[in-house]
Amino acid sequence: MATQLASTPDPNASTSTVLVETAAPRVTLRNSFAHPFDSAMAAARTCYSPRLIDPAEITEKQRVMIGSGTYFGGHHTVYQHAHFEFGLENVSRQFVWSFLHAHPFYNSEQQSQRYVRLDRAQAFVPSEGPSFGAAERAIYEKAVARAWDYYRELATVLEPAAREILGDIWHVGPASHAKRVQKVQRQSEKRAIEVARYVLPVAAFTTMVHTISGIVLHRLWRMCAANDTPTEARAVIGEMVARVREVDAQFFDRFDNEPMDEPPELGEAGRDGEAFAREFDARLSGLTSRLIDYSPNAVASIAEAYRAVVGLTASECPDGEAVDRVLNPARNPYRRETLNVGVHAPMMRALDQAHFTFAKKISHTADSQDQRHRMVPAARPLLAFADTRSPDYVTPMLIRDNPRALEIYQRAMDDAWAAKNELLDRGVPREFALYLLPNAKSIRLVESGSLLHLLHKWTMRTCFNAQEEIYQASLEEVQQVRNALPELGRYIGPPCYLRAGVSTPICTEGSHFCGVKVWLDFPNIERRI
Numbered sequence: 233m234a235t236q237l238a239s240t241p242d243p244n245a246s247t248s249t250v251l252v253e254t255a256a257p258r259v260t261l262r263n264s265f266a267h268p269f270d271s272a273m274a275a276a277r278t279c280y281s282p283r284l285i286d287p288a289e290i291t292e293k294q295r296v297m298i299g300s301g302t303y304f305g306g307h308h309t310v311y312q313h314a315h316f317e318f319g320l321e322n323v324s325r326q327f328v329w330s331f332l333h334a335h336p337f338y339n340s341e342q343q344s345q346r347y348v349r350l351d352r353a354q355a356f357v358p359s360e361g362p363s364f365g366a367a368e369r370a371i372y373e374k375a376v377a378r379a380w381d382y383y384r385e386l387a388t389v390l391e392p393a394a395r396e397i398l399g400d401i402w403h404v405g406p407a408s409h410a411k412r413v414q415k416v417q418r419q420s421e422k423r424a425i426e427v428a429r430y431v432l433p434v435a436a437f438t439t440m441v442h443t444i445s446g447i448v449l450h451r452l453w454r455m456c457a458a459n460d461t462p463t464e465a466r467a468v469i470g471e472m473v474a475r476v477r478e479v480d481a482q483f484f485d486r487f488d489n490e491p492m493d494e495p496p497e498l499g500e501a502g503r504d505g506e507a508f509a510r511e512f513d514a515r516l517s518g519l520t521s522r523l524i525d526y527s528p529n530a531v532a533s534i535a536e537a538y539r540a541v542v543g544l545t546a547s548e549c550p551d552g553e554a555v556d557r558v559l560n561p562a563r564n565p566y567r568r569e570t571l572n573v574g575v576h577a578p579m580m581r582a583l584d585q586a587h588f589t590f591a592k593k594i595s596h597t598a599d600s601q602d603q604r605h606r607m608v609p610a611a612r613p614l615l616a617f618a619d620t621r622s623p624d625y626v627t628p629m630l631i632r633d634n635p636r637a638l639e640i641y642q643r644a645m646d647d648a649w650a651a652k653n654e655l656l657d658r659g660v661p662r663e664f665a666l667y668l669l670p671n672a673k674s675i676r677l678v679e680s681g682s683l684l685h686l687l688h689k690w691t692m693r694t695c696f697n698a699q700e701e702i703y704q705a706s707l708e709e710v711q712q713v714r715n716a717l718p719e720l721g722r723y724i725g726p727p728c729y730l731r732a733g734v735s736t737p738i739c740t741e742g743s744h745f746c747g748v749k750v751w752l753d754f755p756n757i758e759r760r761i
Contacts, residue, residue: 241338246440254357254437257464258321259471261479268314268476269483273298276310299486310562311447314483316476318442323468324356324461326434326667329600330615331459332468337448337604338654342440345597346426346699349387353380355435356464368660375651375668379433380483382644386428387421389637390630394427395420397761401747418689423761427630434596435667449476450489458495460615460666466491497614505618512676513593521592521679521705523712529681530586531555531719537582541669552719558582559723561730568735570727574684583684586720590679590709595626597671598701605689608681615669616662618676623649625672628700630761645670687724696746696759707755714755 235262265271270287273690277285302310324333325345333340355376358364364372398416399405444452455471456465477484524657527533535554539546549557558579561567566577574580594602623645631637648670655665681689686709692698693706714721723730727740732751739745750757 238439251353251378252357253281253352253354255322257323257468257471258319259468259475260319261316261472262319262441262673263317264476264479265314265316268316268480269295269299269486270522271313272302272310272446272483274625275313276302276307295482295486298480303487308447308450311450311483312445314446315443316446316449316472316473318440318444318475319440320468321439322354322356322437323440324435324464324667325438325597325600325671326356326463326669327461327468328438328440329434329596329603330461331452331456331465332442333603334459334612335448336604336609337444339443340440340604343438345429345432345436345438347422349421349425350380350383350429350432350436351712353377354437355433356437356667357435358463358667363659363661364664368658370656371651371654371658372664372668374614375437375648376433378647379431379644379668379670382431382640383425383428386431386631386637386640386644387424388636389640390427391420393422393630393634393637394423394761398423398747400723401760421610423630427628430595430597430626430628430631430672431641431648431670433648433670434673436671446476448485449473450484450487453484454489454492455495455627456491457493458497460663463663498616503617505620506622508618509620509624509674509676512591515591516593519708520594520701521590521708523588523709523716524678525587525589525590525680526713526716527588530717533585534558534582534720537585538579541578541582555719559720561652561723562734567723568727568731569742574688580684583687586683587680588683588686588709588713590705591676592679593626593674593676594701594705595671596669596673596675598626598699599675599677601699602679602702602705603754605685606679607685608689610677610679612674612677615673619662619666621649621653624674625670626674626701627672641672645672649676683720687757690724691727691730695728695741696726696743696748696756697741698752701761703759711755724749725754 270290273290273294274285274287277290277294302308328342332338353376357369357372359378360366360369396418398419402412402416404412404416449469449472452469456462456469459465469735473484515524531551535549535551538554538558539549542549544554557563559567564579566573566580574583593653599612603612625645627638627641631641648668652665652668655668656662690706690710693702694710696703710721710724713724728738728749728751731738731740738751748757
């Protein structure tokens with residue numbers, strides 16, 4: 233898939249001398265079940281046994297009969313018991329976004345581009361072939377290296393502006409204590425690289441711990457072509473399957489699961505995405521996220537569900553009282569929990585009866601975080617269908633307010649699209665050319681969720697420490713819900729808004745407190761950085 237370059241780039245070198253570090257994906261199996269297949273067979277037998285069946289009791293006949301009966305009959309929960317904890321290195325953020333995090337059944341801890349300075353240009357580079365020769369590779373690597381130059385330049389330009397804003401928020405001046413000055417300095421550096429990362433290509437490598445169940449691994453292997461990165465997906469998932477085979481070969485070898493060659497979506501690939509982008513943006517009417525559908529009887533449905541949980545009549549507990557009992561943090565201590573126990577709390581499950589749907593546009597890098605809210609699923613684009621010839625991107629606030637940074641940023645965007653388009657014009661498969669798109673690339677999606685799960689998202693993402701775009705989208709969503717259903721909207725806000733006057737501490741972020749008393753005027757309060 234990719235080759236290792238011997239030389240290591242100098243972070244301070246010019247573009248002409250920087251080489252892009254690339255490597256094949258490295259997949260390690262960090263933890264796993266001792267006997268995944270026999271454990272699955274034992275779980276299946278237990279369903280029809282008066283006692284608990286141990287994996288050591290499983291016979292070869294049972295492996296054949298129960299294995300084929302459960303797998304081919306679609307009774308797959310038995311293969312969900314075994315979990316596999318992988319370490320993934322040298323995988324692109326485009327692959328993670330397009331495939332690995334595009335479903336809800338996983339857990340990941342991923343290297344953060346918001347807080348980790350990326351001094352070295354490390355990225356996915358396609359293997360050379362008939363449509364990707366030496367000339368195309370040179371264009372590709374030059375574009376990646378140039379993006380890293382812009383990243384370094386932007387981080388340097390943005391840090392003083394971030395330091396000035398944070399110093400003003402925290403009231404830090406020349407006479408301030410050294411520790412307060414140091415804190416602002418550290419935070420300004422983080423803010424600078426957080427925003428500078430928008431120019432990095434989605435080809436950039438990431439490192440992560442990724443845990444999935446056995447049946448999810450089967451599904452990933454079957455579906456590894458159904459995304460924007462089929463070559464990389466097949467290589468990475470193939471290595472994950474190989475690591476599991478080393479532990480228990482029969483977990484895969486007893487079945488004929490092979491990747492689906494031609495997912496039906498791919499017949500549309502290669503269309504010009506300009507018309508789609510214009511129509512979608514027009515529907516947004518200037519918003520980041522627009523409410524396009526919701527449960528109009530949400531209040532009555534939630535109230536009816538709450539009364540069903542506690543066995544009350546409508547006369548004993550009218551709709552307004554029921555909603556207040558469920559949503560008011562002063563009356564419902566579950567609202568003040570940081571453990572997110574909503575799905576385990578009987579009364580909170582009443583909130584599952586109300587649903588909301590939003591159309592939204594955020595950057596690739598912001599959506600990579602947004603999709604981690606797995607209980608608020610979205611229909612996200614295949615970029616092969618939504619690609620545009622002209623630059624199509626999101627600009628962060630810190631850059632918009634800095635003329636020098638904005639000039640650098642716009643050059644970075646123009647260069648990224650120019651390189652991508654040049655590769656397409658040379659016949660490079662769209663799959664590979666799209667790796668050059670920057671993190672800033674606009675992603676247009678439709679996202680839905682029940683109030684129970686949106687409530688958790690909105691609580692976390694209306695905090696000033698949330699990523700800028702997700703904060704903006706969440707704030708707009710909350711405001712639209714407040715307008716549509718004020719009986720519900722007045723109970724929604726960040727942790728400090730919910731806890732003020734009810735619980736201490738008001739802010740749950742500890743030393744990461746944003747420095748602004750948001751709870752005093754939410755949602756009518758300005759976020760400056």
